[in-house]
Amino acid sequence: MKKNSLIIVNEEQLVENELEEPQEGPVHKKRNIVTENGRCITRLENMGFRVGQGLIERFTKDTARFKDELDVMKFICKDFWTSVFKKQIDNLRTNHQGIYVLQDNKFRLLAQMSGGKQYLEHAPKYLAFSCGLVRGGLSNLGVKSIVTAEVSAMPACKFQIMIQKM
């Protein structure tokens, strides 16, 4: 439990750190801030990717081979999510054609922010790392994907995974 406080605080600090990176150029226009945001989110996602790769290796050391893609996704939703976020994914939907939507109704990294609209626009930054985490995990299980996340109402969020055929 305590470790997770540290992780969450660390996570928040990670995001803050990314956003405080010095801005290039003499003028701070809105456009600059938007691209800066994008850059930070990319960096966070890449970090999450590396961590996800490492984590999944350790988690699946002794598990059996996965039967198919759906099996992999179920693993992510149950075991992986539980190990990292201490709970399972609440809802998994798929169109059976490579798109999966994972719904978490109380995402741990958002749970400590107030509900309502106030921080809605900042939520994506906190989700970027987790998207990378999932993408990295899937990558080392042999599944190439694109992972995005959206928040419509704090602290619930949806992760959309699009499987890329290699």
Next chain:
Amino acid sequence: MSRQIRKSGIHTIDWHLPALSSSGSAHHISTELFVLTYGALVSDLCKEYSNDEEINHRLETMGYNIGVRLIEDFLARSCVEKCQSYQETTDVIAKVAFKMYLGVTPSVTSSSPAGDEFSLLLDSNPLEDFIEELPEGHSSLLYSNLLCGILRGALQTVRLAAHVELIQNGGKGEKKTEIRLSFLGRLEENLPKSED
């Protein structure tokens, strides 16, 4: 289905506090997420900055911001009494705080005669679990500098000024992580500013 429990080698965290967990059982928390995240963070910083000073400073600043908030979490979860001396403060840091968050207890050594400087020696530093050696070109990188910032931020928020320095990285072989803690005195009642 059974939840998979992962242990990172010898660093299984088995710490639980009474009256907070409804099931009352010990939780095995994986440290791997935190250690891996920290590693990714440091290597990201190494790519961004080539200057070790800058990286160390950034880590310390991030640690500071974490410490400012972490102290509240710590005080809420532990039941420590108000400390009466710097020695006691250091002991609490080593025996309670480190144990709670990292699962290890550093030894407190090399205290100064005036009783305001101490060294925390970590036999095994969980942050460096997966580190073989520092990357090339970064020989003066203070890998665990985040911890120094955390201590400084936490102490500042309870109105104790301190200078915290990482004297030595841990690593393979004989080296132990050493953190030097120097108390500078009490602070006025001001809110600490968030560092840039």
